[in-house]
Amino acid sequence: MLHEVVVEHPDGGLAIIDPVIDRDPENEEFAQLRNGYAYPSVTQVLRMSHMSMTQPRLFESASPSGPLRSNAPTFVNNMTLPVHRWFRFSAGYSAEWVVNSISDFLTCAGQSKAVILDPFAGSGTTLLASSALGCDSFGWEAQDFIFRVADAKVQCSDADPEMILQSAHSVIEASKNTGANRCNDQEPKLLQKCYSEETLAELRGLQEALNGATIDMDDSTWKLLWLALVSTLRPASHVGTAQWQYVLPNKKKINTVGPSEGFMQKARMIAGDISVIRSKLSGNMSILQHDARQPSKVPKDSIDIVVTSPPYANNYDYADATRLEMTFLGEVAAYSDLKRVREPLIHACSQHMVGYDASAAIEDPLLTPIVDRLGPIYEELSSVRSTRGGKKAYHAMVVAYFLDMARVWQYLRAAVRPGGKALFVVGDSAPYGVHTPVDELHGELAVAAGFESYRFTKTRDRNIKWKNRKHRVPLKEGVLEVQG
Numbered sequence: 001m002l003h004e005v006v007v008e009h010p011d012g013g014l015a016i017i018d019p020v021i022d023r024d025p026e027n028e029e030f031a032q033l034r035n036g037y038a039y040p041s042v043t044q045v046l047r048m049s050h051m052s053m054t055q056p057r058l059f060e061s062a063s064p065s066g067p068l069r070s071n072a073p074t075f076v077n078n079m080t081l082p083v084h085r086w087f088r089f090s091a092g093y094s095a096e097w098v099v100n101s102i103s104d105f106l107t108c109a110g111q112s113k114a115v116i117l118d119p120f121a122g123s124g125t126t127l128l129a130s131s132a133l134g135c136d137s138f139g140w141e142a143q144d145f146i147f148r149v150a151d152a153k154v155q156c157s158d159a160d161p162e163m164i165l166q167s168a169h170s171v172i173e174a175s176k177n178t179g180a181n182r183c184n185d186q187e188p189k190l191l192q193k194c195y196s197e198e199t200l201a202e203l204r205g206l207q208e209a210l211n212g213a214t215i216d217m218d219d220s221t222w223k224l225l226w227l228a229l230v231s232t233l234r235p236a237s238h239v240g241t242a243q244w245q246y247v248l249p250n251k252k253k254i255n256t257v258g259p260s261e262g263f264m265q266k267a268r269m270i271a272g273d274i275s276v277i278r279s280k281l282s283g284n285m286s287i288l289q290h291d292a293r294q295p296s297k298v299p300k301d302s303i304d305i306v307v308t309s310p311p312y313a314n315n316y317d318y319a320d321a322t323r324l325e326m327t328f329l330g331e332v333a334a335y336s337d338l339k340r341v342r343e344p345l346i347h348a349c350s351q352h353m354v355g356y357d358a359s360a361a362i363e364d365p366l367l368t369p370i371v372d373r374l375g376p377i378y379e380e381l382s383s384v385r386s387t388r389g390g391k392k393a394y395h396a397m398v399v400a401y402f403l404d405m406a407r408v409w410q411y412l413r414a415a416v417r418p419g420g421k422a423l424f425v426v427g428d429s430a431p432y433g434v435h436t437p438v439d440e441l442h443g444e445l446a447v448a449a450g451f452e453s454y455r456f457t458k459t460r461d462r463n464i465k466w467k468n469r470k471h472r473v474p475l476k477e478g479v480l481e482v483q484g
């Protein structure tokens with residue numbers, strides 16, 4: 001998971017920031033940065049990706065050697081790639097890196113095909129990259145909204161571009177007779193803050209037209225137009241709505257796109273990409289809404305290689321990240337509703353820790369292989385916490401995180417064939433300045449689950465750029481390679 005985001009300075013320069021570290025409201029330097037920088041608008045993103053609309057590069061390799069040759073494997077790279085660019089998922093990783101990693105595996109194993117599993121599939125990057133290499137793949141994703149994004153994307157090889165365009169036009173036409181009747185006062189407060197009355201009415205019109213029974217379209221077309229609509233929500237808002245910073249109602253954006261215009265642009269992009277890449281996606285893609293901590297739904301010993309980026313133990317809230325979309329869709333109303341969304345997710349943020357009994361969890365036998373290292377971190381975080389105003393439950397979070405991941409490693413061991421492999425893009429963390437060697441603890445859990453060995457290769461440093469941090473612990477991100 002590589003949470004970098006490109007922000008644009010009014011003077012035209014670009015800066016890459018790490019939203020997980022840098023969104024910390026206590027980080028003064030980032031606050032200054034936020035005030036001086038504007039977020040890229042959809043028009044700018046579309047302009048940037050226009051060339052690849054006509055000549056998609058389709059996951060082409062970046063450079064010649066090893067899984068680390070794409071040393072900035074962020075989702076930002078994906079915004080120029082067909083299919084991947086349909087929904088900007090800031091926690092996503094680079095499709096090119098996935099293609100390179102699988103290609104290297106095939107070369108080393110002397111195989112022309114492999115079966116791939118991504119237990120934390122997010123927006124479906126691994127599945128689409130696998131399919132482009134002719135490999136069959138399975139993905140699990142537990143967050144309901146993110147699952148539907150991936151599900152829509154992997155449908156693309158069944159969809160007819162002409163039908164998508166025609167149906168999009170019909171939706172826009174039908175929307176003109178709907179939506180406007182809705183009373184703005186009845187809209188959730190969050191939406192009232194994010195949209196003007198007119199914009200929200202237009203969005204509701206599109207939604208009602210899409211959900212209405214009058215336009216005849218098949219299931220995959222409907223899902224792809226649903227994706228076109230939900231991916232227009234943030235670009236159509238005049239306030240700060242990047243996922244990594246959730247929603248900043250007081251932060252005004254310079255550029256927005258009209259809902260119907262944005263919806264149609266996205267539908268055109270989807271149809272254009274499909275017509276070019278459909279024949280190139282030859283591997284089967286199977287995405288399941290599934291909690292990776294539950295017994296595996298893939299046959300034993302059936303997977304050649306796991307390629308994934310799990311949640312990190314760094315307080316990123318995958319429920320809150322899509323609150324705007326879920327609110328628009330009527331699936332959450334209040335902040336407290338996010339509790340239900342978090343339930344099937346790995347414990348990776350302090351908001352998820354209410355009522356969690358960490359003192360019992362740390363005694364769990366699944367944590368025995370790492371308790372000598374995790375125990376002192378837990379103790380130190382418990383004591384630092386009492387000195388901090390926010391009293392965040394990071395001590396419980398790290399314990400819960402590794403207990404969850406211990407379960408996942410058990411199920412992965414069962415799914416991966418002997419001699420197979422797992423590649424995890426991971427980053428370490430230092431909540432309240434207490435360093436947690438996430439890569440090593442993952443590796444130890446993998447070996448305890450029955451894998452043979454692990455090694456970690458750093459791809460980049462984190463938390464070293466800014467001066468005014470609350471803590472100065474240098475962090476890193478890289479690839480954990482587990483051999484089985």
Ligand SMILES: C[S@@+](CC[C@H](N)C(=O)[O-])C[C@H]1O[C@@H](n2cnc3c(N)ncnc32)[C@H](O)[C@@H]1O
Nearest residue numbers: 001092093120122123125142143291292345346
């Ligand atoms: C770092 S993101 C993966 C992004 C993905 N590589 C992509 O490019 O879109 C981690 C994903 O794990 C999902 N997740 C969290 N807990 C999960 C669980 N228990 N089972 C399955 N997925 C989970 C999150 O919702 C999130 O989408």
